[in-house]
Each structure stands twice: as C-alpha cells, then as structure tokens.
Amino acid sequence: MVTIPPDIRPHDGRFVSGKHYFACRVYFEDTDFSGIVYHANYLRYMERARSDMLRQLDMDQNAAYENGEGVYAVVDLTMKYLSPAKLDDDLVVISTVETLRAASVIIDQTIMRGSDQITSASVHAAFLTPAGRPRRQPKSWTKSFASVMEQADMK
C-alpha cells in the first residue's frame, strides 16, 4: 500500500492584487546544448502559468473542452528574451490580464529569476469551438477575468 505524504503535491500559483504568480524550476529537459533554456520552452512555462491562472479562477478548461464548449488557442504573441535562464534556476511567471474582449483575452507575462527579468511576453488567446471558430467566453469566465483586472487597477 502506497502512502503519499500529504504535503507532496504540485505547486499552485496564486493571485495577489490582480497579479498571478507561478513558480517553476529549470530541469535538464528545458536546456539546450548552449547551456541555457531553449527559447521555445519559455512558452511552456508561460502556458503552465496561464493554465494555473484559470485553475485558480475555477475555470475548468478540461471540462469545457470535453463538453464541447470550447478551448483557448493562442492567436498571436510577442516575446522578448532579456536574460537567459540556466539549469536549476528558480523562476516565477507573473501574469496580468491586459485586455478582455468577448471572445478573447490578452495576458501579459513576465518571467523573473529573483529581481532579474528573463523574458516578457504578450499572449493573445481566443476562445474557440471544437471546430475552431471564435466563440464568446463563458460568462462566468469573463466575469472572473474582469474582477482580476479591477483588483489590479485598484492597487
């Protein structure tokens, strides 16, 4: 019989004043032969942070996909690489809701190592039907995003 210590569970990010914080560590798989994180892999960290963001807001992406409602897909993005991350680095992805539209959302994301900025990005994600057409985001989701934006403004 396997008993898993109750504190052994994956990292959860959280919101503070409308900003979402999410931590990750750099493992072998993330690096390339030049000794630093492979440039496409920062997008994986950012997607983990966005998924956690939705999870913290009780938006169940998996259920929305399974029941045919829809799924987010990245429509466009811009990314700046400011300083490289290395093996064993502890990183934090900070995400804010920049723009909220009926059928899409723009999330600004910055990856930090302590006070060093590693990368920054602006990611535009659209809500799509399973067939790939734009669809209004579920009402409760829009409301949650709006509430997060308000908290960030009040700061």
Added chain:
Amino acid sequence: MVTIPPDIRPHDGRFVSGKHYFACRVYFEDTDFSGIVYHANYLRYMERARSDMLRQLDMDQNAAYENGEGVYAVVDLTMKYLSPAKLDDDLVVISTVETLRAASVIIDQTIMRGSDQITSASVHAAFLTPAGRPRRQPKSWTKSFASVMEQADMK
C-alpha cells in the same frame, strides 16, 4: 519594483524513510492528440524527480559538470505503462535507490495518481567524465545514496 510573494517557489520533493516523493501536474505540453500524456514525457517527470532527489541530498549536478568532475547519463532503462495520465492530473513520482555501484546507480521509479499506478521504471544511470567515460561517483554522493538505502531497509 517587482515583489514576489515568498511562498511562490517551485515544488521541492523530499525523502521519507529512504523513499523520495516528488509531485508534478500534467499540462497541455505533456499530452498528445489521443488525449493522454505522450509516452516519452513520463521520462521527463522521472528525470525531474531524480534531479530533485540529488538536490535534496546536496549533490550539485550543475557544479560537478561545470568543474569538470562529471555528469550522470542514463545507460539503460525499462519502463511499464500501466494506466494513462490526463490533462490536469496531479502525479507523484516515488523513487528508491535500488542498486549502488562504484560508477553507477539504479533508481526504481513509480508514478502514481492517488492510489493508481501510472507507470513504473527502473533507470540505470552512470557517472561519466565530460569526455563520456565511466568514473567513480564522488565519495560524498555514494555515501548519501548508501544512507538513503539504509533508511529504506530499516523500514
């Protein structure tokens, strides 16, 4: 000025009675079009767990590589896929030191989702010089592994 909440840091695994426990969550990047985790990606979870294991034992892989001492490389492995993991699953990798040799170590690893076994593997890793030749593991590392094995036996 960016202030990161102090509790926002990556998950650390830990040892309990000679077994190492490490948690991870399944993200979009880990799945494939059949809806489950892509078979090679379990090896990434297992490698994260082994890296964390060494970190908990104060073995600095990065320093050992940088100062020319050596690096672990997988020599052979066997793997059984028992049940598929899915998006959003919380997984735990349980690792034990099965065999300790002068220049290599065999780690047994099982991935669990609650009480369901997802995969199990036996991974044989050799310590290699930067030129790729087998080398005795650093003495303090062998000692740490031996101590972990003892704790598992005493259970």
Added chain:
Amino acid sequence: MVTIPPDIRPHDGRFVSGKHYFACRVYFEDTDFSGIVYHANYLRYMERARSDMLRQLDMDQNAAYENGEGVYAVVDLTMKYLSPAKLDDDLVVISTVETLRAASVIIDQTIMRGSDQITSASVHAAFLTPAGRPRRQPKSWTKSFASVMEQADMK
C-alpha cells in the same frame, strides 16, 4: 501566391527486406546542457520512425483514431543507451517487427550514426479502443505486419 518547390517535402522512410529505415537530424531542441541528446528524446525519434513505418504500410493511425477504431499505445519498453548523439548528427532509426500478437506488436528499434550504434530499444505497443481497452488490431494491419516479418525472415 506561394509556390513550393515539389522536392521540398518531409523525409519518408522505407522498408528494405523487412527492415524499416528512417532518418532524422539532431537539432537544438533535442540536446540538453550537457551537449548531447536528452535521453527521453530518442523515444521521439523512435516514435516518428514507427509512425512512418505504419504510413509506409498504409495504416492510417489518424483515421483509425478519428473513426473510433483505436490507437496504439506503448505498454512497456526497454532501452539501452550505447553512445551519445550530438547537435547536427544525421541518425537513422532501423525498425523490425519482432513479435506480432492479436492485440499488440513488439518493434525492435536501433538508432545508428553511420556504423555507430547510438541506442537500441524494444517497444511493445498495444492497440486500444478510445476508452483504453485492448482490441484486436485491424485485420489488414496484422496482415501487413506479418508480411513484413516474412520478408525479414527470408533474408
């Protein structure tokens, strides 16, 4: 208007006397900070080779999945790492059908760089219903695999 030169198309592997040959090159994404191919990534090369193998035999995995027939999933595997591959290496995956059963197949795969063996593996894949239960492979597929095995034996 975009005109793509007709010779610009992805590499196709092919069978010679019952053995399937498939080439791939090592890119940045495949390496890790120790300068060699990350151990889990050889499984990606091998999966590409198996997918190409099925394609050469006119088994349409995508259609079989979409129409609810089923999909292959790896059940267990063993893998030996013999020599590391590096950035820019030209590799060839050689695959043979080792064992054919009603609902599964064992494929032996070796990755070569010229005459150097890089890794060798034995991969056991089962045909599963979309719900994840074992199912007999489509008859025409079993026939194709059997014919490949015969050609290998006649050599």
Added chain:
Amino acid sequence: MVTIPPDIRPHDGRFVSGKHYFACRVYFEDTDFSGIVYHANYLRYMERARSDMLRQLDMDQNAAYENGEGVYAVVDLTMKYLSPAKLDDDLVVISTVETLRAASVIIDQTIMRGSDQITSASVHAAFLTPAGRPRRQPKSWTKSFASVMEQADMK
C-alpha cells in the same frame, strides 16, 4: 553488419531565389490533447528551418560554438497563429532574411500546409559570445546573408 540505404538521410531544405524552403511532418509528439499542434512547437519547426538555412550557407553553428566564437540566440519574436496544423500534416517553413545588422539578423518565417498559411513569425536573433555578449557575426556569414537578400530582391 548494418547497411543503410544511401537514400535514407534527413531532409535538407534549400534556397530558391533567396527564399529558404524546409519541410517537416507533424508527429504525435507535436500535438496536444486538443488535437492540434501545441503552440510552442511551431517555434521548434522554425528553429529547425533556421538551422538548416545556416547549414545550406555553410555556416557551422556547432563549430562556432565549440571554438568559442559565438552562438545565435533569439532576442525577440512576434508570431501569428492563422490556422492549426494536425497530426500527419506535411508542412513547409519558408524563411527570408528580412534585416541584416552587424551583430544580429531578422528572419521572417511562414509555415504553410499546401497553400494554407499556418503561422507566420518574425524572429530576431543576435550573435552572442559564449559569455552572452553581442558580437559581430563572422564576416563570411554576413556576406552569405547579404547575398541571399540580394537574390530575393532581384526576383
């Protein structure tokens, strides 16, 4: 003794009138649970195409890194996702040298499936010393890029 058929070698892209064409196919590893290519993976295709581009121009990235000259790193990029790619799709990455500077280069890249545009990106890569500082690109490399740009203009 292993004999590999001489036609079994990885796909090489090539230049036509100053445009570089490079093909790749979508495998299981590239897709995610929503059935399409995971957004970060298009960057991997684009990097393979840029690496091939340099290879066709006889720029040896690996040697430049090994002998301490330097290595390209992505500084910033923009990316538009226009239509999703799916399992088994045959894609072509078309790359052009948009801007050439002393220490960096901007490459425009479009991924096509037949006449459908899948993604388009503008990738700014800087040449860096092993310590990570900007450095003039090797003279012969600048010359090669300039010659490619000329051919594209003459069209």
